[in-house]
Amino acid sequence: MAAPLLTVENLRVSFPTHTxxxxxxxxxxxxxxRERLGIVGESGSGKSMTGRSILKLIRKPGEVTxxxxxxxxxxxxxxxxxxxxxxxxARISMVMQDPKFSLNPVMTVxxxxxxxxxxxxxLPRRDVQARIIEMLHAVRINDPERVAKLYPHEVSGGMGQRxxxxxxxxxxxxxxxxxxxxxxxxxxxxxxxxDIIDELVRNKGMGLIxxxxxxxxxxxxxxxxxxxxxxRVVEECAAGQxxxxxxxxxxxxxxxxxxxxxxxxxxxxxxxxxxxxx
Amino acid sequence: MxxxxxxxxxxxxxxxxxxxxxxxxxxxGESFALVGESGSGKSTILRAIAGLAPDWTGDISxxxxxxxxxVDRNVSRKVQMVFQDPYGSLHPxxxxxxxxxxxxxxxxLGNRGERVEAMLTAVGLDQRFRFRFPHQLSGGQRQRVAxxxxxxxxxxxxxxxxxxxxxxxxxxxxxxNLLKRLRREQGLTFLMVTHNLPxxxxxxxxxAVMRHGRIVEIADVAQLKSGDLKEPYSRELLAATxxx
Numbered sequence: 001m002a003a004p005l006l007t008v009e010n011l012r013v014s015f016p017t018h019t020x021x022x023x024x025x026x027x028x029x030x031x032x033x034r035e036r037l038g039i040v041g042e043s044g045s046g047k048s049m050t051g052r053s054i055l056k057l058i059r060k061p062g063e064v065t066x067x068x069x070x071x072x073x074x075x076x077x078x079x080x081x082x083x084x085x086x087x088x089x090a091r092i093s094m095v096m097q098d099p100k101f102s103l104n105p106v107m108t109v110x111x112x113x114x115x116x117x118x119x120x121x122x123l124p125r126r127d128v129q130a131r132i133i134e135m136l137h138a139v140r141i142n143d144p145e146r147v148a149k150l151y152p153h154e155v156s157g158g159m160g161q162r163x164x165x166x167x168x169x170x171x172x173x174x175x176x177x178x179x180x181x182x183x184x185x186x187x188x189x190x191x192x193x194x195d196i197i198d199e200l201v202r203n204k205g206m207g208l209i210x211x212x213x214x215x216x217x218x219x220x221x222x223x224x225x226x227x228x229x230x231x232r233v234v235e236e237c238a239a240g241q242x243x244x245x246x247x248x249x250x251x252x253x254x255x256x257x258x259x260x261x262x263x264x265x266x267x268x269x270x271x272x273x274x275x276x277x278x
Numbered sequence: 279m280x281x282x283x284x285x286x287x288x289x290x291x292x293x294x295x296x297x298x299x300x301x302x303x304x305x306x307g308e309s310f311a312l313v314g315e316s317g318s319g320k321s322t323i324l325r326a327i328a329g330l331a332p333d334w335t336g337d338i339s340x341x342x343x344x345x346x347x348x349v350d351r352n353v354s355r356k357v358q359m360v361f362q363d364p365y366g367s368l369h370p371x372x373x374x375x376x377x378x379x380x381x382x383x384x385x386x387l388g389n390r391g392e393r394v395e396a397m398l399t400a401v402g403l404d405q406r407f408r409f410r411f412p413h414q415l416s417g418g419q420r421q422r423v424a425x426x427x428x429x430x431x432x433x434x435x436x437x438x439x440x441x442x443x444x445x446x447x448x449x450x451x452x453x454x455n456l457l458k459r460l461r462r463e464q465g466l467t468f469l470m471v472t473h474n475l476p477x478x479x480x481x482x483x484x485x486a487v488m489r490h491g492r493i494v495e496i497a498d499v500a501q502l503k504s505g506d507l508k509e510p511y512s513r514e515l516l517a518a519t520x521x522x
Contacts (some may be wrong), residue, residue: 128462267480
């Protein structure tokens with residue numbers, strides 16, 4: 001494998017509270033090539049904070065430190081806001097959880113996708129239009145000419161999320177961070193949306209970081225999985241090897257999920273004493 | 279006796295009809311699930327039984343007694359509802375004690391202090407939580423409070439609207455275990471809405487698959503487990519869950 005796309009070493013994210021600074025990510029290290037990496041964990045495990053810190057989206061008073069946070073030879077932490085703007089969207093982009101809150105309600109779908117494109121590239125207007133239609137096709141929206149003229153409130157959740165993906169992928173980034181891209185969607189639509197992400201990521205040879213609380217889902221769509229708990233990676237394994245996970249936390253999570261052919265009378269529960277007060 | 283009988287039930291919100299011609303009988307003590315995609319009308323059925331969607335035609339009866347279109351104290355003694363989002367369903371400025379005592383006060387029941395204490399124990403919450411506010415509790419604890427509040431009037435039927443979908447996997451396991459235990463101890467009947475088929479497999483005896491406001495199939499949980507669902511749409515749902 002060539003030089004990794006993203007190298008993270010000893011990443012720490014902390015926030016001040018009245019009892020001192022609290023670290024939500026405690027020394028995280030990983031490297032990512034052009035592959036699909038899944039980050040799994042429960043609420044408060046620091047998985048979203050990891051995703052956001054790669055894009056330098058954590059604002060004051062939050063604090064990010066790392067021995068190394070390098071994307072394709074660029075040291076993210078030393079970039080200015082202005083330099084980051086050239087990276088965000090164009091080279092690394094992020095799909096957020098809920099399309100309802102991430103799309104601009106007063107712009108049509110077409111305008112928003114166009115904005116994502118022309119911010120980073122100068123193109124004649126006719127080409128922009130063609131690219132939009134092509135991209136909407138790629139995320140399997142039938143009738144893209146009509147959809148491009150709609151406003152976000154006129155489309156369903158699943159379609160909204162596909163529009164988000166179109167918007168994020170149209171500048172052809174090298175790394176896509178998807179933070180719970182489907183948890184606001186129906187089960188039946190979830191698979192469709194993830195298949196689209198999967199297909200586009202493979203075809204374009206991008207890197208993908210898929211952040212989710214759903215172990216099964218991540219194991220289905222990723223090559224490698226990091227399991228996080230309390231700001232640390234407790235286990236790293238290949239997606240196919242999930243059943244052989246060693247760490248008690250991962251095993252606990254797997255066991256706590258009911259299965260379709262459920263015969264257990266009671267589900268095993270994680271020992272929560274380590275998270276006092278929960 | 280059937281715990282819930284729905285006959286030719288149509289439900290509308292204003293001019294829009296969302297549930298069409300639902301017929302369903304749930305015997306006492308059964309745990310029944312409604313599954314289907316968003317907008318298929320499953321929550322609306324629960325809301326109509328609870329009296330939150332009053333614009334319906336047909337018949338709804340709970341424990342053999344027909345429900346009126348108005349607020350019905352008799353019915354609320356028999357059936358109570360637990361909502362999806364524990365963050366949104368508790369009053370932020372009322373203590374847990376106040377939230378649990380309120381149904382007792384409305385129905386003029388005495389012994390409130392003791393009942394609240396007993397209920398906290400039943401749902402596995404420590405007594406120290408009694409005078410806290412909802413924001414001082416975690417999501418799982420809040421859902422326990424919501425379940426406790428629903429049980430304060432000692433109903434026979436519980437309507438559960440996605441009771442665990444806002445919770446983490448490990449917390450979901452705790453709440454599912456709690457619901458199963460309460461049902462066994464108090465002989466409750468559950469009517470539960472969910473889109474999570476493994477949860478159905480764990481907690482329910484039968485399920486109905488809904489689509490576009492109609493029930494397309496009613497099946498035993500054994501059929502779900504063996505993948506023996508008849509309707510193509512039900513199979514599609516099952517396949518989406520299994521990732522097949």
